[in-house]
Amino acid sequence: MEAELAIDAAGVSKSFEVTVRGSGMRAAVRSLIRPVRETKQVVDDVSLTVRKGEFLALLGPNGAGKSTLIKMLTGVLVPTSGEIRVNGRVPHTDRLANARDIGAVFGQRTQLWWDLPAVESLNILRDIYGIPRAEHADRMALFSELLGLAGFWRTPVRHLSLGQRVRCDLAAALLHDPPVLFLDEPTIGMDLVVKEQVREFLRHQVADRGRTVLLTTHDMTEVAQLCDRLVLINGGKVAYDGTLGALRAAHHDEDADVEALVRHLYLVA
Numbered sequence: 001m002e003a004e005l006a007i008d009a010a011g012v013s014k015s016f017e018v019t020v021r022g023s024g025m026r027a028a029v030r031s032l033i034r035p036v037r038e039t040k041q042v043v044d045d046v047s048l049t050v051r052k053g054e055f056l057a058l059l060g061p062n063g064a065g066k067s068t069l070i071k072m073l074t075g076v077l078v079p080t081s082g083e084i085r086v087n088g089r090v091p092h093t094d095r096l097a098n099a100r101d102i103g104a105v106f107g108q109r110t111q112l113w114w115d116l117p118a119v120e121s122l123n124i125l126r127d128i129y130g131i132p133r134a135e136h137a138d139r140m141a142l143f144s145e146l147l148g149l150a151g152f153w154r155t156p157v158r159h160l161s162l163g164q165r166v167r168c169d170l171a172a173a174l175l176h177d178p179p180v181l182f183l184d185e186p187t188i189g190m191d192l193v194v195k196e197q198v199r200e201f202l203r204h205q206v207a208d209r210g211r212t213v214l215l216t217t218h219d220m221t222e223v224a225q226l227c228d229r230l231v232l233i234n235g236g237k238v239a240y241d242g243t244l245g246a247l248r249a250a251h252h253d254e255d256a257d258v259e260a261l262v263r264h265l266y267l268v269a
């Protein structure tokens with residue numbers, strides 16, 4: 001892998017074995033007695049390289065295969081075929097070392113302990129990662145300031161609003177200072193002011209801290225504001241890989257609305 005690549009995926013595919021059921025009671029009973037299995041191709045021969053310090057948007061319609069791809073890049077899922085290197089490692093075979101060098105936020109699901117205040121989860125993560133206390137205190141102070149956590153991080157996670165909880169998840173993902181950050185719909189459920197605060201935080205993470213970020217989102221304003229490059233997945237395949245500028249140029253419209261351009265890509269891909 002070239003030294004400047006944070007992520008290098010070559011010909012990656014993922015399929016799942018699923019049970020096919022017809023509709024109606026009779027079909028449901030038949031499927032219990034003799035289930036019909038079929039292979040569902042969810043990610044199909046995806047090749048993708050991401051340079052260190054790049055802010056990449058991974059876009060695509062619902063069910064396109066984005067989360068499945070991220071789960072393979074983080075080592076949660078094993079590809080059916082193809083090769084993945086993240087920070088030079090194969091994520092699913094070197095999970096422990098990989099976990100030290102990546103952070104991940106899945107907006108729909110928390111990684112924090114549900115019954116504990118977020119600050120306690122962050123303290124447990126400090127011990128798991130072996131972060132020196134002074135470093136931990138500095139990062140906590142910074143995250144508290146930039147993400148506005150102090151107002152609610154002593155509340156049990158289960159009592160937090162979605163937007164509050166995801167901000168705590170972001171702090172947890174970055175606590176061990178990983179060079180690569182995976183964000184799967186991180187601003188879901190956030191109000192306008194908090195969204196802007198989180199975007200500013202993410203900009204700082206890339207511009208000042210040099211992190212590599214791979215972001216999936218359905219919010220095209222976010223993409224236009226944050227990302228250097230868009231990779232669009234449709235039906236498990238890469239349908240577009242390039243900058244927003246190149247996409248606009250291809251449409252001969254420098255001011256074209258990013259949402260309209262991406263919608264067009266969804267339809268033609």
Ligand SMILES: Nc1ncnc2c1ncn2[C@@H]1O[C@H](COP(=O)(O)OP(=O)(O)OP(=O)(O)O)[C@@H](O)[C@H]1O
Pocket residue numbers: 016017018040042060061062063064065066067068069
């Ligand atoms: N474990 C699984 N078993 C069977 N099918 C699965 C599994 N996980 C995901 N899928 C299917 O794979 C497809 C892609 O799902 P995925 O979650 O990767 O999509 P996505 O692009 O992240 O969508 P969204 O934008 O809605 O979050 C969907 O059709 C989904 O039902």
